[in-house]
Amino acid sequence: MTQPFDSAAVTAAYTNALDVIRSVEPRVAGAITQELADQRSSLKLIASENYASPAVLLTMGNWFSDKYAEGTVGHRFYAGCQNVDTIEALAAEHARELFGAPYAYVQPHSGIDANLVAFWSVLAARIEAPALVEAGVKNVNDLNEDDWTTLRRAFGDQRLLGMSLDVGGHLTHGFRPNISGKMFTHASYGTDPETGLIDYDAVRAKAKEFKPLILMAGYSAYPRKVNFATMREIADEVGATLIVDMAHFAGLVAGKVFTGDFNPVPFAHITTTTTHKSLRGPRGGAVLAQPEFAEFVDKGCPMVLGGPLSHVMAAKAVAFAEARTPQFQTYAHNVADNAVALAEGLSKRGGTLVTGGTENHLVLLDVSSFGITGRQAESALVDSGIVTNRNSVPQDPNGAWYTSGIRLGTPALTARGFGRDEFDRTAELIVDVLTATSPVAASSGGVSKAKYDLPSDVAAKTRAAAAEILDANPLYPGLTLN
Structure with a gap:
């Protein structure tokens, strides 16, 4: 399912590149080669990971890496x-054509950078501009210290309402240790304790009570659609201002899985995303915006970002x-x-799923x-x-470090060609391992939350079964490295 490629040409490209690297630092070349071997030999179910095409990967290794390019197109x-x-x-x-967005900004280095650009763009558009007009300042560089004091106060106590981290939100949506939780006075909305689903009436009531400057939507571990x-x-x-972080499900938006009310781009004032995960691109971020925010987002550098990574x-x-292709x-x-196949496979074997299933890429x-x-x-x-x-589950008694759940995603293995049968078999292997795993005593007494016992024969049998499925669905087929 990865983008088709000329295996001989790609093999030659990587073989030659590794030879060059090996001549300078062979341990780096060895780690690169080992990483491919490791990825080929494991069932990768991390929802935020994928496999980029050779074309995407090779594009990053070029002379654009040597350029400084602060500014924007035509204005560096x-x-x-x-x-x-x-x-x-x-x-x-x-990006504009792919998502049907009027404006796209592709400089952010990551998802958090994209969110920071969005946050500061809203502050600039909603607060900074009126404050400057009121102060009679046309150029921010003309502000004196008293003006800056006034402006900082104007920025104070701005409010952000986002999905709670413990029900599937993301740390950049107002989690206190994160910069988003320090920039804003933050409140969160949760999910229905019985169904695990977003209660939109409860979100509305919370918003009316809290009156946020920014309403944040999107998730990192919520297995359902959101009505944008x-x-x-x-x-x-x-x-x-509605900001939607679609980092996790951007590929489902791009691939026309999420349409109508479930496509955030027509409804959000600003939409942020990563470019890897379900999009299957390089590690990086992007911002889509409605016209009224475009000029502010376009100042992401130097507002938040430094030199853009041109090779990325x-x-x-x-x-x-x-x-943008039909494939x-x-x-x-x-x-x-x-x-859905993975969720059904887990459920029918006794697994307990948050919300009872999935409507997106994760379980x-x-x-x-x-x-x-x-x-x-x-x-x-x-x-x-x-x-x-x-991953935490709602009302998790084990907290965010030990947790009571695991998050599973299908983008990576789907890129290898896995279908419903392979994911059902994967669910069987997961349940077999978890059933055979048991906690052991903690040194301080009681039961450990970290140490465990798994019979070696179960682990070996599972690895062999996984290898059989993986061998039938090779990663980068035809690519061979010495």
Whole structure:
């Protein structure tokens, strides 16, 4: 399911590149080679990871890495950026067309950078501009110290309402230790304690009570769709700006799995995303915005960002181009179908799923019914060749470190060609491992939340079964390295 490629050409490219690297620092070349081997030999179910195409990966290793290019297309603070202008304009054009957005900004280095650009753009548009006008200042550089004091006070006590981290939100949506939780006075909305689903009436009531400047939507561990039309209605009712972080499910938006009320781009004032995860591009971020915010987002550098990573922007252009193909739409629909198959496979074997299932690319499995913590489950599965990550479940008694759940995602293995049968078999392997795993006594007494016992024969049997499925669905087929 990965983008088709010429295996001989790609093999030659990587073989030659590794030879060059090996001549300088062989340990780095060895780690690169080992990483490919490790990824090929494990069932990768981390919802935020994927496999980029060789074209995307190769695009990042080029001379654009040597360029400083602060500023925007046609307006750089360094000379000699005409080629950077070309690739940034291409990446933005592909992003606009892919998502149907009027404006796209492709410089953010990551998802948190994209969110920071969005946050400061809202502050600038909603607060800074009126404050400057009131102060009679046309240029921010003309502000004296008294003006800055006034402006800082104007920024004070701005409010952000986002999804609670413990029910599937993200740390950049107001989590106190994160910069988002320090920039804003923060409140959160949760989910229905019985169903695990967003209660939009409760969100509306919270918004009316809290009156946020920003209403944040999006998630990192919520296995359902979000009605963004309703979220925009709530934002409008309280005068809030709606920001949607679609980092996790951008591929499902691009692939036309999420349409209508479930596509955030027409409803959000600003939409942020990463470019890897379900989009299958390079590690990076992007911001989509409605016209009234475009001029503010366009100042992400120097407002929040430093020099853009031009080589990564080039790879974003390639990835966005790939995502505009019919093959990517097929892939995205398969990701969602496979998540349902995985959820059904776990459920019919006794697994307890948060919300009872999934409507997107991820499944959240409560492992407490197996008598273990999320950390024990994560470790036992890694021992067995299955890579997941532990994750909190709503009202988690084990907290965010040990957790009571694991998060499972289907984008990566779908890219390898897995279908419903393979994901059902994967669910069987997961349940077999978790059933065989048991906690052990803690040195301080009681039962450990981290240490566990997994019979070695179960781990070995699972690794062998995983290898059989993986061998039938090779990663980068035809790519061979010495």
